[in-house]
Structures are given as structure tokens and as C-alpha cells.
Amino acid sequence: MNNHKIIPTREAGLERLKAFLPSAGKNYAAFRNYDLGQEKHFNVSMLSPYIRHRVLTETEVLKSVLQSHSQKSAEKFIQEIFWRTYWKGWLEMRPTVWAEYCSNLNKLYDQLQTQSGLRRSWEDACSGNTGIDCFDSWAKELFEIGYLHNHSRMWFASIWIHTLELPWELGADFFLRHLLDADPASNTLSWRWVGGAQTIGKTYMASAQNIQKFTKGRFYPRNLSRTPKMIQSSNNPDRLPISFDAVPDNPKNYAILLHWEDMDWSGLKDLLPNAKKIFCLVPNNEPKPLIASNLQQNFRKKLVDDSLMRWQKNFGSVKFIENLEALKSDAFDSIFTNYITVGHTRDFIQNFDWGSTKLIKIAHDYDRRTWPHATHGFFRFKDQIGNFLLALN
Ligand SMILES: Cc1cc2nc3c(=O)[nH]c(=O)nc-3n(C[C@H](O)[C@H](O)[C@H](O)COP(=O)(O)OP(=O)(O)OC[C@H]3O[C@@H](n4cnc5c(N)ncnc54)[C@H](O)[C@@H]3O)c2cc1C
Known part of the structure; x- marks a missing residue:
């Protein structure tokens, strides 16, 4: 299969899943953090555009993985699927985080009309013209194929926020308009996490050594900021219950x-x-x-x-x-x-x-069962994975 081309059919998604399954165990655990470059993402599944739109479901991906591997050897891959589930549940219970992001974004677009410096930096970042070679290369990859490796998304967001000092909402919006897997929960909450708003006070700082190691020496960016630029946002709101509708008996009309x-x-x-x-x-x-x-x-x-x-x-x-x-x-x-x-x-x-x-x-049974557990951090949620897997149907 042509690995980098993401074809918009379920059949292509199933083919990709089948091709990836042998690597979903120890191989994934050992190599998933390496970004070897566009057209070389063999160590990750690239299933996110299908899972995002539920053309492949989390349930069927998890079941297929468990048919090929023990839960232990596929632990890392299974956890990544549940990261998605966790973000979805977290945002469902705290919808004001999305509303605040949208409202800030609208204000920032107004500022782009009047602040030429901000506008120029934003345009340079989106078009891959910052002079930071790894960042520019990822901007172009995103633009060309609509996909970026997870580690590069983290580095990209970190450089955007902490080195270029651009507002995180504009970066999240850039991703949301270009990623084929663009998802309000995974995207917004990951950007907030990089900027220190999700796990309060904990930012993600990209470093040249880490980028060099996990791109196998393709990049070694100089002058990355080491000073976190903590993003401003309201505290995480109290969670609201998710309202799942019941199906009435014998509905008519x-x-x-x-x-x-x-x-x-x-x-x-x-x-x-x-x-x-x-x-x-x-x-x-x-x-x-x-x-x-x-x-x-x-x-x-x-x-x-x-x-x-x-x-x-x-x-x-x-x-x-x-x-x-x-x-x-x-x-x-x-x-x-x-x-x-x-x-x-x-x-x-x-x-x-x-x-x-x-x-x-x-709502699907999978969502009803899992989302309400996104009450605190992922580590508490993760403890439930064994139970979630037992309940797959
Ligand atoms: C700043 C930033 C923005 C992101 N925006 C999105 C987004 O809009 N949509 C999106 O689906 N993911 C997003 N992610 C999460 C993650 O980067 C992608 O899900 C992953 O890179 C998809 O590639 P893959 O299918 O090859 O992943 P694999 O490594 O093969 O993982 C398998 C599946 O697990 C899920 N997954 C893996 N890692 C994560 C993660 N960290 N968070 C949530 N789910 C995960 C995905 O559904 C993925 O298809 C973002 C991460 C960051 C740091």
C-alpha cells in the first residue's frame, strides 16, 4: 500500500489497519516516537482520519489489535486509542473550553486585520517561512498531505507558542483547517496541554536534542526558547454531566x-x-x-x-x-x-x-461507557482500560 496517501474510503482504512496490525505491538512501543519524514510514517498507523470520522470505529480497531496481540504487548497502541476517547469525554463534560477557544479565536482574527506584525508572523508560520527548518517543513507537510506525526505536532505547537510566541488559538485553528483528522477535542486539548493550560502549570517544551534524536538527525533547530510562555486561559471548568438521550418506544412521524x-x-x-x-x-x-x-x-x-x-x-x-x-x-x-x-x-x-x-x-455504547470516566487526568482514566476492553461488543 502507498503508505502516505490517505484515501477517503473505509476499504482503504481497513487495508491500512490490516497492514499495520503486525506492528501494533512491541514495534509500535519501541518506534512510535520517531518521525522519519513525509512518506515514511511506517511506525505509526495513520488511522486517525478514519477513526476521527468513525469510518473505522475504536471498537473494531481495538478488537483487531487484540486478535493479533496480547493486551500487554499492544499496551502502548491501545493507550493511544484511549487518549482519543479520554479527550472526547473530557471536552464533552467541559464544553465551555471549546466556547472560550472559539470566542478568543474570533477576537484574534479581528486583531489580524489591525496588527500587521502579528499578521506577518502568523502568515510566515502558516506558510512555513519562519526560517526554523523543521517547523517550516512540518507546516508544508501538513499543507500538502493533511497529516503530521504526533511528535511533530507536539514540537510544532511548542515552537508556535514558546518560540514564535504566537497565540495558541491561531495554531490550533491552523491545524483544525488542515488536518484530515481535525478533531475539536484532540486538537484543542492537545494545544492547551502544550501551552500549560490543560495540566495546569505543565508546559511542553520542544528541545533541539529531542528533535534531533527522534527525526534521526534530520533536524537540529537552534535558538528554540527554553522559557515557557504559559498560555492565558480560565481555569479548567467544573464538569457537567453528559446528557445521553433515551430512544422512545414506538416513535412515529x-x-x-x-x-x-x-x-x-x-x-x-x-x-x-x-x-x-x-x-x-x-x-x-x-x-x-x-x-x-x-x-x-x-x-x-x-x-x-x-x-x-x-x-x-x-x-x-x-x-x-x-x-x-x-x-x-x-x-x-x-x-x-x-x-x-x-x-x-x-x-x-x-x-x-x-x-x-x-x-x-x-450515542454509541462505547461512548456512553467511557466518556463519563474522563473526570480527572488521563492516568486515572487509564486504570479503566481493562474494564473498557472487557465490555467491547
Ligand atoms: C498539538 C496536537 C494536535 C492534535 N490534533 C489532533 C486532531 O485534530 N485529531 C486527532 O485525531 N488527533 C490529534 N492529535 C493527537 C495525535 O497527534 C494524532 O491522533 C496522531 O498523531 C494520529 O496519527 P496516527 O493515526 O498515525 O496515530 P497512532 O500513533 O497510530 O495512534 C493510533 C490512534 O490513536 C489515537 N491517538 C494517538 N495519539 C493520540 C493523542 N496524543 N491524542 C489523541 N488521540 C491519539 C488516534 O486516533 C490514532 O489514530 C494532536 C496532537 C497534538 C500534540
Whole structure:
């Protein structure tokens, strides 16, 4: 398989998983931190764009790994999957962190209009023209293929915040517009972690020695800051309970709303035969404040097409919508959809006036079981992994 090309189909995701499985054990544990360069990410799975959109589910990836390895030998890989789960649960219970990020970002975009120095530094960083060769190379890689190795994401964010002294929200936004796996939880919370807002007072500082070691000598950046530039943000908010909707018995006069955020539509299957209509919300490319890269937009659109093709025999005809007005036309009693996690799509759906129609969001068992455990740090959450694995179905 052409390792670096991320093809927007489930079949390609499954092929990638199959090819990666033999390496998911000790090999991954030993080599996962090395970034050998674009087109050479053989030591990590590159499954995130599929998992992010639930074209592959965490459950099926974990089960496949456990069929090839013991839990112990695949411990590191399994933990990484649960890092994703942890971030999702953490943000679900603290949605104001996302709201604060969006509000700060809007203010920063205003400042970019009036502060030419800030604008120039931001443009140089986004276009890979800072003169810091590793950073510039990662900016270009992100731009070209929509993927970066985890270690390079950490170094990139660290240089952005601590050396270039740019606002972290602009960096998180740059990632969110370009990554094929762009995810409001993993992205926002990882950037906050690098800047010292997630684990309060603990920043991540990239060092030349570490970069040299884990890029196998490709880079040795001089003049990286050693002084943390702690990001300003409110304290971590108290957590709120996650509200999981119950499915009513014998619902009538309802429609189904499919969306691209979570394309594992299996939880809606039993509702399909009696649905009056089926809608599919396609990615909305309105500026937020800037639009996503063409690469990301096309990737998502093609994933939706691929998912609909696979599900076609269950669905019959599907009406594509970019806004929600069409859902009002038939005065449905309720609309069923997959649970929508914190992020732009959730904001868009929550801000809509639903009138008397009830939106019922169906969460997967995996999410119901795991997210409420993201109460404190990852290390406490990690203690539950054995139980989570036992409950996979
Ligand atoms: C600043 C920054 C921003 C990030 N933004 C995103 C993002 O928008 N979307 C995203 O999916 N991940 C994000 N990550 C996490 C991580 O970098 C990617 O998930 C990982 O690099 C994806 O590559 P992979 O599939 O080859 O990972 P592998 O190493 O093969 O890991 C397997 C899977 O585990 C999950 N995973 C691995 N590492 C992490 C992690 N640190 N946090 C959460 N999940 C993880 C992913 O689903 C991944 O596909 C970010 C990390 C940092 C430091």
C-alpha cells in the first residue's frame, strides 16, 4: 500500500489497519516516537482520519489489535486509542473550553486585520517561512498531505507558542483547517496541554536534542526558547454531566439525520424502516472564521459519499442538506441522529430553532461507557482500560 496517501474510503482504512496490525505491538512501543519524514510514517498507523470520522470505529480497531496481540504487548497502541476517547469525554463534560477557544479565536482574527506584525508572523508560520527548518517543513507537510506525526505536532505547537510566541488559538485553528483528522477535542486539548493550560502549570517544551534524536538527525533547530510562555486561559471548568438521550418506544412521524462527524450509522439501523425521510448533512464550508483546506473538504465529502454507498441498501433515497431548514418542512415529531460531540457542527445544530420537533441524539455504547470516566487526568482514566476492553461488543 502507498503508505502516505490517505484515501477517503473505509476499504482503504481497513487495508491500512490490516497492514499495520503486525506492528501494533512491541514495534509500535519501541518506534512510535520517531518521525522519519513525509512518506515514511511506517511506525505509526495513520488511522486517525478514519477513526476521527468513525469510518473505522475504536471498537473494531481495538478488537483487531487484540486478535493479533496480547493486551500487554499492544499496551502502548491501545493507550493511544484511549487518549482519543479520554479527550472526547473530557471536552464533552467541559464544553465551555471549546466556547472560550472559539470566542478568543474570533477576537484574534479581528486583531489580524489591525496588527500587521502579528499578521506577518502568523502568515510566515502558516506558510512555513519562519526560517526554523523543521517547523517550516512540518507546516508544508501538513499543507500538502493533511497529516503530521504526533511528535511533530507536539514540537510544532511548542515552537508556535514558546518560540514564535504566537497565540495558541491561531495554531490550533491552523491545524483544525488542515488536518484530515481535525478533531475539536484532540486538537484543542492537545494545544492547551502544550501551552500549560490543560495540566495546569505543565508546559511542553520542544528541545533541539529531542528533535534531533527522534527525526534521526534530520533536524537540529537552534535558538528554540527554553522559557515557557504559559498560555492565558480560565481555569479548567467544573464538569457537567453528559446528557445521553433515551430512544422512545414506538416513535412515529420521525426523520433521520445522518452527519459526517460520525459515520458509524449502525445505531440508527432499527429506526430506518419506519423513517419518513432520511437527510444527510454534508460538511458545511462556511468560514469559521476561515474555511477549511480543499484537501480536508474533499476528504470529508468523499468519505460521506463512500459511507452512503456502503449503507445504500439500508437507506433508499437520501436528501442532502447543507442547512437545517429542510428538516422543518414536514413537521416531524422527532429527528434521530448520531450523537454530535462538542465542535462547530454541534454549535450549528444547537443554534437552530427546532420549534416543536425533538432532536434525539443516539450515542454509541462505547461512548456512553467511557466518556463519563474522563473526570480527572488521563492516568486515572487509564486504570479503566481493562474494564473498557472487557465490555467491547
Ligand atoms: C498539538 C496536537 C494536535 C492534535 N490534533 C489532533 C486532531 O485534530 N485529531 C486527532 O485525531 N488527533 C490529534 N492529535 C493527537 C495525535 O497527534 C494524532 O491522533 C496522531 O498523531 C494520529 O496519527 P496516527 O493515526 O498515525 O496515530 P497512532 O500513533 O497510530 O495512534 C493510533 C490512534 O490513536 C489515537 N491517538 C494517538 N495519539 C493520540 C493523542 N496524543 N491524542 C489523541 N488521540 C491519539 C488516534 O486516533 C490514532 O489514530 C494532536 C496532537 C497534538 C500534540
